Amino acid sequence: MFKKITKVVMIAITVIFITGAANAQQERLKIAVMDFTAGVGLNQSDVDGISNMLTTALFDTRKFTIIERTQIEQAIKEQNFQRNNLSTSQIAKIGQILGVKKILIGNVNIVFQEYNIDVRIIDVESGVVESTAGKTVKSSGLRDVMSELANELVDKITLKSVIFTQSQIKIAYVNRTNIIQTMPEYKEAIKSLEQYSSHLQDELEKISNNFDSKLTAYQNSENSMSDYIKEQKQKEIQELSIYHQEQKEQAQLKLQQKQNNLFEPIMEKLNNIIQNIADENGFAAVLDDNGILIYKKGLIDATQFVKRKIGL
Numbered sequence: 001m002f003k004k005i006t007k008v009v010m011i012a013i014t015v016i017f018i019t020g021a022a023n024a025q026q027e028r029l030k031i032a033v034m035d036f037t038a039g040v041g042l043n044q045s046d047v048d049g050i051s052n053m054l055t056t057a058l059f060d061t062r063k064f065t066i067i068e069r070t071q072i073e074q075a076i077k078e079q080n081f082q083r084n085n086l087s088t089s090q091i092a093k094i095g096q097i098l099g100v101k102k103i104l105i106g107n108v109n110i111v112f113q114e115y116n117i118d119v120r121i122i123d124v125e126s127g128v129v130e131s132t133a134g135k136t137v138k139s140s141g142l143r144d145v146m147s148e149l150a151n152e153l154v155d156k157i158t159l160k161s162v163i164f165t166q167s168q169i170k171i172a173y174v175n176r177t178n179i180i181q182t183m184p185e186y187k188e189a190i191k192s193l194e195q196y197s198s199h200l201q202d203e204l205e206k207i208s209n210n211f212d213s214k215l216t217a218y219q220n221s222e223n224s225m226s227d228y229i230k231e232q233k234q235k236e237i238q239e240l241s242i243y244h245q246e247q248k249e250q251a252q253l254k255l256q257q258k259q260n261n262l263f264e265p266i267m268e269k270l271n272n273i274i275q276n277i278a279d280e281n282g283f284a285a286v287l288d289d290n291g292i293l294i295y296k297k298g299l300i301d302a303t304q305f306v307k308r309k310i311g312l
Contacts, residue, residue: 028062028063028064028065029063029064029065029101029102029157029158030064030065030066030067030098030099030100030101031058031064031065031066031067031100031101031102031103031104031157032066032067032071032072032094032095032098032100032102032103032104033051033054033055033058033066033069033103033104034051034072034086034091034103034104034105035047035048035051035069035083036048036050036051036105036106036107036108036117036119037084037105037106037107037108038107038108039107039108039109039110039116040109040110040111041109041110041111042108042109042110046108047107047108050108050115050117050142050146051106053142053143053146054104054106054119054146054149054150055069056146057143057146057147057149057150058150058153058154060147060150061150061151061154063154063157063158064154064157067098067100071098072094072098075094075097075098076094078097079093079094079097081094086105088122088127088128088129089127091103091105091122092122092123092124092125092126092127095122095124096124100124101123101124101125102121102122102123102124102157103121103122103124104119104120104121104122104153105119105120105122106118106119106120113138113139114136114137114138115135115136115137115138115139115142116134116136117134117135117136117137117145117149118132118133118134119132119133119134119149119153120132121133121153121156121157131156131157133149133152133153133156135148135149151308155304155305155308158304158305170281170282170283170284171283171284171285171286171287172278172281172283172285172286172287173286173287173288173289174274174286174287174288174289174294175288175289176270176274176288176289176290176294177288177289177290178289179270180266180267180270183266183270185265185266185269186263186266189262189263189266192258192262193255193258193259193262196254196255196258197255200251200254200255201251203247203251204244204247204248204251207240207243207244207247208244210240211237211240211241211244214233214236214237214240215237218233218234218237271294271295274286274294274295275295278295278297279297283295283297284296284297285297
């Protein structure tokens with residue numbers, strides 16, 4: 001049985017891994033929110049107030065750096081654009097001047113005493129509308145709905161940025177099992193572990209042989225023993241059985257500890273080499289042959305998208 005355990009351990013050591021990650025603070029995306037266009041049943045001053053509510057809600061998410069409205073107006077003026085008749089390409093041009101990645105535009109209509117708010121996200125680099133969002137609400141709930149809309153826009157804008165960023169990064173693959181098995185340190189560690197395993201097995205066999213000898217002697221003489229002697233022998237055999245089991249468990253723990261002492265330095269050496277190579281070659285992530293992420297730098301954590309989708 002102990003040999004089987006040893007074989008399992010030998011297999012397991014080829015897939016030991018050490019992982020660690022630090023959540024780096026992501027740089028805030030720079031965006032601009034233009035004044036929404038007034039539609040049916042509204043004047044521009046009412047709609048400007050709604051635009052300001054959304055800007056405030058977006059700022060409160062702490063996800064973006066938002067350009068001041070006066071800077072937007074100045075850029076429009078310098079380009080001699082008509083504020084109420086801007087094309088998508090002109091809006092993208094303003095975004096380039098302001099140094100933003102995204103510009104939010106929208107329009108508001110009022111139908112049956114409800115505000116219909118539609119927002120479009122323009123990617124400044126491509127000059128196209130990449131996503132939309134909308135809400136319908138009565139005037140009394142405008143500010144709360146603007147917060148909901150802001151959170152929805154955060155997800156849409158950030159997810160698009162994640163996809164764009166991930167398309168530019170380099171992700172590498174390393175057959176770590178193969179590398180480990182060809183390292184001289186690994187072969188030496190295997191040899192040392194096998195020797196230690198053999199030593200533990202010899203000790204267990206001595207204990208087992210002693211137990212078998214005592215048990216056989218008891219069984220051969222049981223009928224001729226007095227009740228007192230029989231009781232003493234049974235107690236002795238029971239104690240030997242418990243001791244044997246305890247020693248087997250201790251041997252497994254000792255073998256595990258020996259394995260850790262031998263192979264952790266090898267894994268640490270390999271992982272440090274992988275990290276250095278990743279830094280030198282600009283890899284954002286490195287996976288091993290089991291699909292384990294063993295190195296990451298600059299990957300974007302998508303936890304927020306999952307939580308928001310669940311409603312957490």
